[in-house]
Amino acid sequence: MKSYLRIERLILVGVRKNYIVKFEDGLNIIHGDSDTGKSSILEFINYLLGASKIELADEIISSVNYAALEVIINDSAYTIVRDIYKPQNFIEVYQCPFERREAFISRKYAPNFSNNNAPDGFFSDFLMDALNFPKLKLKVSPTQVTSQFKRLSFRNIIKYSYVNQDDMGSKSLLGMTDWAKYTYTKEVFKYIYNVLDTDISDIEQQISDKRSELNNLRKKYEHVSEFLRETGYESIPSIDDAIEECDLIYDSLNIELHSLNSSMMANSDNYNQFKSYHSEFNLKIKMIVRSIEEINLKKDQYIRLKNDYINDIKKIKAIHLANEKIGLTQDIKCNCPICDNIITIENGEGGFIKSKPESLDEELLSLEKREKSISDLIINLTHEHRILLDDKIQLEADLNKVSGMIDTEAKQFITPFLTQRDSLLKEITSVSKKREALVSSLKVRNRQEELLTKQKSLTDNIETLIEKLNDLRVNAPSIDGILSSLGDDLMIFLTGVKIKNRTGISISKKHFSPIVRDRDYFNITSGGLRTIISIGYMSSILKSSIDSDINHPRFLMLDTIGKYLGKNLKTKYASDTNIIDDIDEGISDPEKYENIYNALIEITNYAQKKSSPCQIIVVDNDVPDKLSDRLKAITVAHYSANKENGLPVGLIDDVIYKH
Template identity: 40%
Template sequence: MSSSILINQLIVVGTRKNYAVNFNAGVNIIYGDSATGKSSILDLIDYLLGAKKFDLYPEIHAAARYAVLDVTLNEDRYSIKRDIFDASRPIEVYPCAFADIEKFAAKKYLPTFKTSTKYPDMEFFSEFLLSALNLTNLKIKQAPTRDDSKLVRLSFRDLIHYCYVNQDDLGSKKYFKPDNFSLQVKNAEVFKYIFNALDCQISELEQDISDKSQRKSEIEKKFTLVSEFLRESEFGSMLSLDDEVTKTDNDIALLKEQIGQINGRLTADNEVYRAVKSSLDEIELEKNALQQRMLDGERKVERFTRLHNDYLSDIAKFNSSLEARSIIGEIPEEIAMCPVCDGALQLESAKKNFDIAPSDKIKYELNSLKRRVRDTEQLINDSKSQWERDKTTLKVLEEDEKRARELLDQNTKELVSPYLAERDMHVKQLGELNQKRAELVSRLKIRNQHSLLTEQIKSLEISIRKLKEQVEKLKENAPSMADVLSNLADNLQRYLSFIKIKDPTGVSYTSDKFVPMLRGIEYGSIRSGGLRTIVGIGYLCSLMEEALTTQMSYPSFLMIDTVGKYLGKTKAQSSYQDETSSDEDFKEGVSDPQKYQNIFEHIISLSNKYEQNNQICQFILVDNDVPDHIIGELSGFIVAQFSSERVDGLPVGFIDDAPV
């Protein structure tokens, strides 16, 4: 039947740790408080499936490095790695689960159809996804009714419109009929493509078969050439290489354990070493203190010597003064002219008014200076004596230090060196083993890439076979859109009756843009936002149900953000006043908890039908407040639950170590 997308794990590789959500086939529910990162999980999945951008919120911006999506496309497992800070960088695709990325080389793809001079030969990510899902890669007309209409490339992103509805679009009046007319037309053509009802689809399928057959021949030729090279170079089989990696990992673990044991013995058996080292440290401290004291002593001697010389100089000056006075004798009384008033000035009388030192005062100062000279001489002698004693003590300490170092060296040689030698030997072996492991992993990557050629050949064979079957069916009985719309209307009718809305009549689809109608009213004209939400979910579920029994170009995969929007379950209901009529919501009874519960029960029932038919499907549903009376019934489907207050130990959000 239809192709399938199965998300296994979403991983945000962070700076502190990795953040992950695991998913299962069937129904997956994510719920909890607002602003805890629930919607970002769906946005990240969408981004890793090729969306143009991802709006970072602060916690992810601070904690994340890049994101990876572990996904199964039909029967094949891939890990899609993408830079979340630069959407223009190539997307890396590994042909394995996330845990095995180390063993495989990645193939890189351009994220959009915009060609790059930097990567001129790189393929487009959309083409990879379509090919992996065995979907035809074709072009569709921009204006189907015109013969000269330009053709535009069909993108995987065109299909996502029918696989993912975000919280802004769910229940919106313009979800199925946007203002952009050309986008309306393109959506209608994509809708036809999903049901293999495009006029050009048979010829495109035949061309696709031809392209895939040619690609298969090229890969088979490459496989043969590589096989011969690996065999002649005795490269080693994938099984033997894998065994070697496992054995090397065990040897590395054993060596690390032995190194740890050596470090333990080195610590335990080295008490003598630690005692000698402690004594040596004490000697070093005492020696440093002594050297500093000796340096201070030298500075004191120098300072006191300068002071001593100054005192001697002053004494010499005073002696000269006394000697001059004795030679000159007493000065006779003089009369001088005052420089101010030109009057006579008695110098002897003036002397009485000024402090001019007599001879006995000079002698007193001279004696004081001599005492200071004697004191400084004593200080100089004491400082020199202390310096000599310190020098002797320092010599003793240096001898003690020398003996301690000899003992330490001897102890190191006898006790430590053997341990170090043994440890160095193990460390060297560890380095060699790590190098050997890196070489083995490199070889294993090459072998895995070679093995991947076989998988690609098988995948192309399956794809070609399915395409041929599809062409034959289309040739025998090409589907009419009237039949398609009738089946979808029946699916939608059953869904609305199960939900128990009021008056589930007049259910159909418009014949031009394929928009659902209820009671003869087109979706966008329904005034109740809650009723539009119910109808919109039913529309998407109708596609999923049709994919159970009809050959469709559609992956059985559906993500719905904020299921309870306009149903009285969203706290921010008042912010959607322009999109809904409160009176109409009340009239329709959309806040009835039973209707909300019935939506989940219908989706679970649809998932069970897939399981019974041995087909794969996946629903990922996000909401804020799941009613307590049904949470028990849904607990088995919950894959992530968050609480901004960490109630019951729940994580605060997708980034679970963000500060509260």
């Protein structure tokens, strides 16, 4: 089986509700108006797959507590849970769907290699092991004999599976313009395609390590199984049945207790004292509610102030741009109409713009500091908001307890009722404790099952590695052959899209990057053409993972594929393209846009024919008109700022977005 990773559900656990996006195998489309949280979906997926940080919009900060991602890796289901406000906290992984986490013990992983204190190791190692990818150290400078080695991370591999909005069509795709670091990226490319000089010896070592790990797991499983037999642990089905029975008994007892309480009358010597406590707790809750409202008001004010700062920053930057574009006016010399002498008309200092650049720079720096400070205040208020909510919940729990005591005191004179009530409460407590013990036993049994599942996974991994090793020994791939095949796939993609002048198309033997019309990708001036090439390049790598058993997760995320294709180009990206070249290329031709989507659909259809896993997630502002009906079936999220046709307003669908 070819290794794969498939995204199932993104779950943002919120203050008011959970925000969920579901995905399927094959092509998944996310589109809608600008600034509705479309790109945030891919950013959250990337963050939950180990990215070091994530930028949070105001509506996210005010609405979301933490994030979770359901994935399928090599036929095994996992739920990844991560704190979105503290990226250095451990990442939790449950081997079950999100809703069943209560019955499983989580594994805690460090988000990066700099933290050695995680109970279960590094998150990157978990993903590499789950995908059955060799864990290696690659040379930083492969041409140097004394080159240092750097540990390969899953983050290095995902560069070939995720193109964010900034990198889409950028000259620095995969860090190409940073040649010192790009040398290591080339080694990652070789690793993906199994053409490293040390591949055979590395796989032999991996097989040896995994066999040792498998033997240790078998011993551990035997010891755990023996312990569970000796201590009389029930099987998982028996425990599940017992928990279900406890729930039925618990509900029945609560109904009986509620009926009994309804029939009692209030009368107690201590009633007034408890009533006083009840009033005190009520007052405290009201004060907390008022504080929460004040915090929400402050947060809204700070968010508006932050937006004002951002607008002022944009204005100052616009002034700088105007100075650069317009420049300073010159003094004018002319003949005096009376005496014919030459006179000079001076325009004074500053030209068109009277503000001095130094003053503007100081104001810009001050505004940026204030914007950062106000952002920190917003996050602090959000934290304070959560603390107050927790206090409110605790006080409400205390209030409920006092209410129960008031009822008890009020009904004390009814002895028969009290005796029956106490008996019911004892039974309820007993059932609750029994259920807690059963859930604890279920977690232990599930951990035992995880050991067995991991044994099977390791056995399969070893068999796959042995097959790969034998294949490498007999048919070791050559880098020239791989680049030639990749170039052929790129040619097919660009032909399907129908770019102009489809000549000189190949993959560079020096940079492993695309070449079109005998020009390196990073030397092409048309941003639209670079966008098409970058999509084609990444899609070709995905297609080669369908054909061959390479170290690729067989999923691809593309953010804003219409970035340079005449689809509302953002100002900040305008300087990275040559508009005249874009016009010459016919980039805004709707047919090219349609053909890109058709090419992606063809890849997923090809994977289906080859019975190979494959998932593509595309984010864009809109989709080609001619394909809109066809793409509806595979659209997983569609947002409208104005809620047209009843569409949700954005990823966080119960707030008002600021556009």
